[in-house]
Amino acid sequence: MRLLAQLLSLLFRGTALMLGLVGAGMALVCLGGAFSDRLDAFTHAAPLWLAMAVGAVVLGGVCARGAERWVMVSLGGIGLLACTILMAPELWAAARFKPATVAQSDLKVVQFNVWHDNRSPEKSLAWILAQDADVVVIEEGAGESWPIVKALRANYPFASCGKGARCETWIFSRKKMIARGGATFEGPYLSAAWATLADAKGPFTVIGVHYTWPVPAGPQQAQGRKLARLASGFDRKSMILAGDFNSTPWSFTLKRQDETLGLRRWTRAMASWPAGRFSRIMAAPAPFLPIDHVYAGEQWRAVKVERGPAVGSDHRPIVVTFRRQ
Template sequence: MQLILHLARLFCRGTALALVLLALALGLAGLGGAFSDRLDVANHFAPIWLVLGLAGALLAALVSRHSERWALVVMGALAVLAHGGLMAPELIAAQTRKLDPGPATLKVMQFNVWASNDDPKEALDWVLAEDPDVLFVEEGGGSAWPLIGPLRRLYPFVVSCVGNTRPCDTWIFSKKKMIARGGVYDRERPLSVAWATLADPKGPFTVVATHYVWPIPAGAQQAQSRRLAEMLGGFDKKAMIVAGDFNSTPWSWSLRRQDKRFGLERRTLALPSWPSGSFTRLLKAPFPFMPIDHLYAGRQWKTVSVKRGPHLGSDHRPVVITLRRE
């Protein structure tokens, strides 16, 4: 019995050491994300590394002894500080944000409906019940097509990411008249963008939908961001709205650079949208923990409310934002 307890103690000490070393190493590597896109990949998972560092420190405090205990606790605390420091600005901004109490004049929805959506009817019913004025959709093909077909009939104005000649799976649906529209779909230098300039009593404004690749391998997503920022420069940004699945979290250096590059205010602060439900055949998410669906808006728009929708057959949750135009 004593041997079993001794072996269990050794296992727990080894586990604590592995957890704090992994969390601390990734925390230090993440700091290098300010200079390296490859190192920045680790920062997208900062909440996970923070939990691992905290768990390792707590386990070490329980099972380790003397100097070993203090060394592991200190390393775990440093890991928590490293990852927490990256996340803190976003979390503080979300807590201190002041919403506008005035009446909403525009309701927009961002939703990656997922090409493997297992309940497109429920998703369609929920979207129609929310009744957004402008709907941004990604992955609107495959199993999600039963959602896209009715939306094309119900919304008077529609554009996909290659304009009107060849549809693809990034869409904008609008109640407001599209006085200009277009899109880009580039497979060689991956980029999926749909855009439209909408009529409005206070003056026309441009809306843009996009879908970025994953941050791995590093470099391609950052290239998309630079290319889209250059494209946005050709429009008036005062009342512009940009939304999409950016596959990038707000505690990455990549998204921080994009926030500055776009010259717009990101209205989705610390709002996890992925993963949701059974996002692979083997894994099911109890709750989303990665904010990767974002919406940006120009200074003429005031944020009235921001909310995350329920699980609707997609591996992403929808995001609904109501705005008021000054």
């Protein structure tokens, strides 16, 4: 029995040391993302490094003694501090948001990557239609999710993609589209759609985008620059931007994008991926990465921001209700 207790103690202490070394090391590497896009790729996993740091503090504090305990707790503390630097501003912004009562005249926007391998497109479609949104922005509208697109075209009078065309990113609207298009100029491929909508308070433009993954470093940052050029052609004060950015808010890439766009990001620390069964062998009980985002210009104020359920896609949908000021 004593031998078993010693073996368990050794296991827990070894685990604490491993968690402390990896958590602190990777969290410090993430801070280098301020200068390197390659290092910035590690910042997206900040919740994992944070969990490791907490594990090192708890296990080290309980199972170790003397100098060994202080080493493990100190390593965990370093990881906690670095993760706090990365994540605290986003968490603080999320805590400060104060929802308001929704009015009939408000604009309801749904952002949803419906996933080309959607497990149950009929559930996704039923959920979208139940929202009765004014604007729906979807990504990966092909493959198994094509029936969703077909049904939305039948239920919404205006779509950003012409009849007969197969687009990956779509905007559907109940408001009349004065103009529409996509990212067509030279540069890195960017799945994007835009539409200028008629409104009693003046026309406004909605842009939908879908970024590539953050690894390898470089292509996602180039897509961000292309989006900035696209957005510069419209009135940003009345603009709404939504999409799957495949980028977390504690990454320096997204922080720089927030500054460049000059729009307010209303989705704060709202995890949207992964959802449900996101691969053939893996399922997620809850999302932990906020990678779907909704921005708006200064003429808009969000009165409600919420996350939808898992309905077949590997992403949770996002619903933002705006009031034009």
